[in-house]
Amino acid sequence: MKRIVILRLGHRPERDKRITTHVALTARAFGAEGILLASNDPSITRSVTQLCQRWGGEFYIRNDVKWKTEIKKWKSEGGKVCHLSMYGINLPDAVPSIREYEKLMIVVGAEKVPFEVYELADWNVAVGNQPHSEVAAVAVTLDRIAEDEPLKNEFKDAQLHVVPMDRGKKVIEKS
Numbered sequence: 815m816k817r818i819v820i821l822r823l824g825h826r827p828e829r830d831k832r833i834t835t836h837v838a839l840t841a842r843a844f845g846a847e848g849i850l851l852a853s854n855d856p857s858i859t860r861s862v863t864q865l866c867q868r869w870g871g872e873f874y875i876r877n878d879v880k881w882k883t884e885i886k887k888w889k890s891e892g893g894k895v896c897h898l899s900m901y902g903i904n905l906p907d908a909v910p911s912i913r914e915y916e917k918l919m920i921v922v923g924a925e926k927v928p929f930e931v932y933e934l935a936d937w938n939v940a941v942g943n944q945p946h947s948e949v950a951a952v953a954v955t956l957d958r959i960a961e962d963e964p965l966k967n968e969f970k971d972a973q974l975h976v977v978p979m980d981r982g983k984k985v986i987e988k989s
């Protein structure tokens with residue numbers, strides 16, 4: 815199975831809490847193994863970790879990483895790096911080459927991303943060449959590069975399970 819980690823750059827604690835949390839939850843739901851936050855915001859780490867405990871799986875979050883160190887380390891261990899930017903190669907044209915690799919770091923920004931990221935990345939990939947959101951960009955990318963159906967992912971040791979239904983809401987809680 816492919817190993818995928820998300821690197822979140824430029825998170826501003828005073829304005830990006832909700833969107834960074836959504837990037838993390840989307841990454842988890844669509845099959846990434848973890849997220850690295852290149853800013854110091856322990857409240858994000860706390861809320862994502864708590865959610866993971868209830869909803870299961872082994873997703874991790876690391877706070878306050880040094881982005882350049884993480885990119886270089888990942889590459890030195892044979893990993894590839896895909897930076898998501900609306901200026902890049904459109905995703906459908908990049909998917910075949912990305913799928914050839916087993917270890918992938920996906921980098922997403924918030925504010926302007928340092929140009930060095932564009933240079934260090936193996937691919938600068940656009941999820942369509944129009945501006946939108948890092949949450950959408952992560953979701954569509956993980957869905958397009960997946961080998962199995964990401965919407966059928968199972969999460970180990972979950973306390974909460976949704977019972978899918980036509981109408982209404984049913985959640986089973988295991989003690």
Ligand SMILES: C[S@@+](CC[C@H](N)C(=O)[O-])C[C@H]1O[C@@H](n2cnc3c(N)ncnc32)[C@H](O)[C@@H]1O
Pocket residue numbers: 898899900901921922923924925926927939940941942943944945946947948949951
């Ligand atoms: C809301 S955008 C802001 C980008 C910033 N203004 C800049 O020029 O770099 C935040 C992040 O969403 C992601 N993003 C937004 N639109 C995208 C697209 N069409 N394709 C890929 N990623 C996108 C990128 O990772 C980007 O860094």
